[in-house]
Amino acid sequence: MSRYWSTVVNGLTPYVPGEQPKLPNLIKLNTNESPYGPSPRVLAALRAEVGDSLRLYPDPGCDGLRESIAAFHKLKPAQVFVGNGSDEVLAHTFLALLKHDKPVLFPDISYSFYPVYCALYGIAYKQVPLTESFEIRVDDYMKPNGGIVFPNPNAPTGRPLALGEIERLLQANAASVVVIDEAYVDYGAESAVGLISRYPQLLVVHTLSKSRSLAGLRVGYALGDAGLIEALVRVKDSFNSYPLGRFAQAGAAAALEDRAYFERSCAKVVATRTRMANDLASLGFEVLPSAANFVFARHPGHDGAELAAKLRERGVLVRHFGTPQRIAQFLRITVGTDAQCEALIEALRTILV
Numbered sequence: 235m236s237r238y239w240s241t242v243v244n245g246l247t248p249y250v251p252g253e254q255p256k257l258p259n260l261i262k263l264n265t266n267e268s269p270y271g272p273s274p275r276v277l278a279a280l281r282a283e284v285g286d287s288l289r290l291y292p293d294p295g296c297d298g299l300r301e302s303i304a305a306f307h308k309l310k311p312a313q314v315f316v317g318n319g320s321d322e323v324l325a326h327t328f329l330a331l332l333k334h335d336k337p338v339l340f341p342d343i344s345y346s347f348y349p350v351y352c353a354l355y356g357i358a359y360k361q362v363p364l365t366e367s368f369e370i371r372v373d374d375y376m377k378p379n380g381g382i383v384f385p386n387p388n389a390p391t392g393r394p395l396a397l398g399e400i401e402r403l404l405q406a407n408a409a410s411v412v413v414i415d416e417a418y419v420d421y422g423a424e425s426a427v428g429l430i431s432r433y434p435q436l437l438v439v440h441t442l443s444k445s446r447s448l449a450g451l452r453v454g455y456a457l458g459d460a461g462l463i464e465a466l467v468r469v470k471d472s473f474n475s476y477p478l479g480r481f482a483q484a485g486a487a488a489a490l491e492d493r494a495y496f497e498r499s500c501a502k503v504v505a506t507r508t509r510m511a512n513d514l515a516s517l518g519f520e521v522l523p524s525a526a527n528f529v530f531a532r533h534p535g536h537d538g539a540e541l542a543a544k545l546r547e548r549g550v551l552v553r554h555f556g557t558p559q560r561i562a563q564f565l566r567i568t569v570g571t572d573a574q575c576e577a578l579i580e581a582l583r584t585i586l587v
C-alpha cells in the first residue's frame with residue numbers, strides 16, 4: 235500500500251499463478267503445460283524470424299496468424315481475435331462484452347482469474363455453485379445476467395459439459411454474451427466453435443499454451459461473430475496496438491498448420507491421463523472424470539495441503555487451492571509424460587504408507 239497508488243490498485247487482489255520453479259529437475263505437474271515440446275515446424279518458423287526485420291514493429295492486425303486460425307476452424311479471419319495469451323483475450327472480453335449493469339455469471343469453482351478481471355474493471359458478478367458432483371448445471375444460469383463465462387472442460391475440476399447443454403443455454407440466453415473458455419477442449423471435450431454461425435452472442439476462447447505446447451510464446455485467441463470481434467479489437471487498440479511480437483505471430487501460425495503433430499501430442503496426454511487416473515484410484519484417491527490435461531483428485535485419509543507439501547519435498551510440484559473450502563482437500567495434477575506420472579505415483583506411495 236502506498237499513498238501514490240490509485241484506489242483501484244489499493245482494492246486489487248491479483249491472481250496468483252502456479253509456481254514456476256527456479257530449481258532444475260523438479261517434476262512440474264502444477265500449471266498444465268504440455269510435457270511435450272512444440273512442433274519442429276514451430277521451431278523452424280521461430281528461427282526464420284531471427285533477423286533484421288526485428289527492428290520493425292510486427293503486423294498490428296496479426297493478419298497471417300488470423301488466417302491460419304480461421305483456416306483451422308473453418309471460419310473467416312474477421313471472426314478471429316488474437317491476444318498475448320488467452321488471459322489477455324479474456325481480460326479484453328470482460329471489458330468489451332461483459333461489463334453491464336446486470337452481473338456476469340460464472341461458476342463458484344472455476345478459473346480464478348475471472349473475479350480478478352471483474353475487480354480490475356469494476357464489473358458486477360455472481361458466482362453460481364457447481365452441483366454436489368462438481369458439475370455445471372446450465373439451468374442455474376438461466377436468469378437475468380450481464381454475460382456468462384465458464385471453461386469447458388471446467389478448471390480446476392476437469393469436468394466437461396455436453397455441447398447440447400451449451401446450445402440449450404444459448405437458446406435461452408440471447409440477450410447477453412456467452413463465453414466458453416476452451417483452454418483444455420482438445421483433450422476430450424466437445425468444442426462449441428461449430429455453433430458460432432448460429433449464435434451471434436457466442437464467443438469461444440482458445441489458447442496455444444496447452445495442447446500446442448506454447449505456454450512460453452503467449453498466444454491465445456477468440457472466435458465469434460464479427461461484431462463481437464470488433465468490440466475486442468476496439469479495446470485492444472485502446473490498450474496496446476502490438477500485443478503479439480513477430481516470434482509469437484510466426485510460431486503460432488506454424489503450430490496451427492501442423493495438425494498431425496498437435497493431434498499426436500494430445501493423444502499421448504489422453505492415454506497417460508487414463509493410466510494416471512487409474513493409478514491414483516488404486517492408491518485410494520477419488521478422481522473426478524477429466525476431459526482436460528490434468529486431473530482433480532482427493533484422498534479421503536490425507537490432507538490436500540500436506541500432500542502437496544510432501545510431494546514438493548520429493549521433487550514433484552502439483553497445484554493445491556486453499557479456497558474455496560469445498561476444494562481444499564483436492565490436488566490438481568497436470569498429466570505429464572508416462573515417466574513423470576510414474577514418479578508422481580511412486581512419491582505418493584512413499585507418502586501414503
Ligand SMILES: Cc1ncc(COP(=O)(O)O)c(C=O)c1O
Nearest residue numbers: 319320321345385417441443454
Ligand atoms: C481455464 C483457463 N483459461 C485460460 C487460461 C490462460 O491461458 P493462457 O493465458 O496461457 O493462454 C488458463 C491457464 O491456465 C486456464 O486454466
